[in-house]
Amino acid sequence: QVHLVQSGVEVKKPGSSVKVSCKASEYTFRNYYIHWVRQAPGQGLEYMGIINPAGGTNYAQNFQGRVTVTRDTSTSTVFMELRSLRSDDTAVYYCAREMTPTQYFDSWSQGTLVTVSS
Amino acid sequence: QSALTQPPSASGTPGQRVTFSCSGSNSNIGSNPVSWYQQLPGAAPKLLIFGNNQRPSGVPDRFSGSKSDTSASLAISGLQSEDEADYYCAAWDGSLNSYVFGSGTKVTVL
Numbered sequence: 145q146v147h148l149v150q151s152g153v154e155v156k157k158p159g160s161s162v163k164v165s166c167k168a169s170e171y172t173f174r175n176y177y178i179h180w181v182r183q184a185p186g187q188g189l190e191y192m193g194i195i196n197p198a199g200g201t202n203y204a205q206n207f208q209g210r211v212t213v214t215r216d217t218s219t220s221t222v223f224m225e226l227r228s229l230r231s232d233d234t235a236v237y238y239c240a241r242e243m244t245p246t247q248y249f250d251s252w253s254q255g256t257l258v259t260v261s262s
Numbered sequence: 263q264s265a266l267t268q269p270p271s272a273s274g275t276p277g278q279r280v281t282f283s284c285s286g287s288n289s290n291i292g293s294n295p296v297s298w299y300q301q302l303p304g305a306a307p308k309l310l311i312f313g314n315n316q317r318p319s320g321v322p323d324r325f326s327g328s329k330s331d332t333s334a335s336l337a338i339s340g341l342q343s344e345d346e347a348d349y350y351c352a353a354w355d356g357s358l359n360s361y362v363f364g365s366g367t368k369v370t371v372l
Contacts, residue, residue, distance in 0.1 A: 179361070181307075188264060188366040189299075189307065189350050204360040238306055247354050248297035248312035255306050 148253035163225040166239035173220035176241040184235040229260045265362035273370040281337040284351030294354040296334040301348045
């Protein structure tokens with residue numbers, strides 16, 4: 145059962161921004177935290193931030209000031225925008241859900257590859 | 263540099279038991295539950311263990327988790343070829359006010 149579906153591949157220039165979407169079922173959108181995690185090529189998982197069912201957000205220190213997570217309640221979609229892109233932002237970006245509050249991610253999306261290159 | 267430390271690799275022959283650790287601190291593993299994720303090649307991570315030692319429906323009982331103080335462990339008994347994957351631990355870190363992941367352990371079936 146697919147709970148989260150992300151937008152497709154992105155290719156961006158250094159210094160630009162990218163906005164990745166994560167569409168959830170209405171039930172997931174209303175009852176789950178949605179987190180963002182990224183994985184650079186050949187590297188491990190890196191936590192980015194969260195949006196809760198009330199729309200509140202929290203970001204990892206490494207991304208504060210450069211990332212914004214928003215949502216559209218009319219389409220049950222969550223967005224992650226990363227600004228001032230650098231080559232080391234090249235990664236697969238995942239959204240994942242957490243039943244509130246259980247402290248684990250029970251379902252992950254398929255991921256979106258973002259390539260930053262001049 | 264990951265907040266949680268895992269050995270980079272672990273290996274075993276089919277049928278063997280493999281165990282590897284995830285080391286953290288009082289602000290993460292020491293005070294919050296640990297979850298484990300399996301990432302097969304080219305795929306998204308998948309929940310394997312939650313709440314230190316609970317298996318979601320559908321995860322074989324060959325996989326087991328444990329936690330003691332500021333460390334956690336994942337064990338795979340009766341190792342199978344399809345268990346070749348990367349495994350990551352994770353926990354909430356109260357000092358960082360953020361989730362943290364382990365560096366990942368690549369399991370190879372010899």
